[in-house]
Amino acid sequence: MQLQQEKAKKISGILSEKYPVPETALDYKTPFQLLVATILSAQTTDTQVNKVTSDLFEKYSRPQDFAELEVETLSEEIKSIGLHRSKSEYIIKSSRMIIDIFEGEVPRSFDDLLKLNGVGRKTASVVIYAAFSRPAFPVDTHVFRVSRRLGLADGKNPEKVEEQLKELFPEDDWGDMHHRLIYHGREVCKARSPDCSSCQLQDFCDYFKNNFK
DNA sequence: AACTCGGGGCA
DNA sequence: TGCCCAGAGTT
Numbered sequence: 001m002q003l004q005q006e007k008a009k010k011i012s013g014i015l016s017e018k019y020p021v022p023e024t025a026l027d028y029k030t031p032f033q034l035l036v037a038t039i040l041s042a043q044t045t046d047t048q049v050n051k052v053t054s055d056l057f058e059k060y061s062r063p064q065d066f067a068e069l070e071v072e073t074l075s076e077e078i079k080s081i082g083l084h085r086s087k088s089e090y091i092i093k094s095s096r097m098i099i100d101i102f103e104g105e106v107p108r109s110f111d112d113l114l115k116l117n118g119v120g121r122k123t124a125s126v127v128i129y130a131a132f133s134r135p136a137f138p139v140d141t142h143v144f145r146v147s148r149r150l151g152l153a154d155g156k157n158p159e160k161v162e163e164q165l166k167e168l169f170p171e172d173d174w175g176d177m178h179h180r181l182i183y184h185g186r187e188v189c190k191a192r193s194p195d196c197s198s199c200q201l202q203d204f205c206d207y208f209k210n211n212f213k
Numbered sequence: 214a215a216c217t218c219g220g221g222g223c224a
Numbered sequence: 225t226g227c228c229c230a231g232a233g234t235t
Contacts, residue, residue: 086232118232
């Protein structure tokens, strides 16, 4: 375990030099808007989400605004990002739940967030650290894949990997580490054809060791 | 555990 | 132009 933490620290150092700027894409005005944007981000990218949120939040910004919308109306606003019908339903239902059960405020606990429609582990974690600045380690497919290739985790499911990563990194670094692993996963440690030859983490990587040495 | 939703990006 | 990618819900 000590050895793993040393490795984690070195990887963190290399990645933080390579990706120095923290993600600012999730810079929304209210927890509710961040929640909506995060629900929208399922199965797509922040870039895509940002294309629709600026216009969207000009027109609708509070849970009350979304709770009254027809699915078709919202769907039309977000149709360029895919899965728009189901996402519209999730957001409208969640808005109503926030009003009806959570007194108009986005819930702050993981378990309550999970009760919302369209909110799973990853989305709930993002809301906790991005909207409420509390420790969470969102595990999306990039984090899952990259941390397993590196040998930072060997869990078979995201829950297990999340547990292992939380053991490995200091609490106040979870959010940043999540971003670094995502960047690295998108740009280098890609799902299909990873650019191992240009990867600065070769020395620490189980995947590289097993496939190229 | 497999299937569904739906676009954009890239070979 | 067809294949791959990215979460959550449903069956």
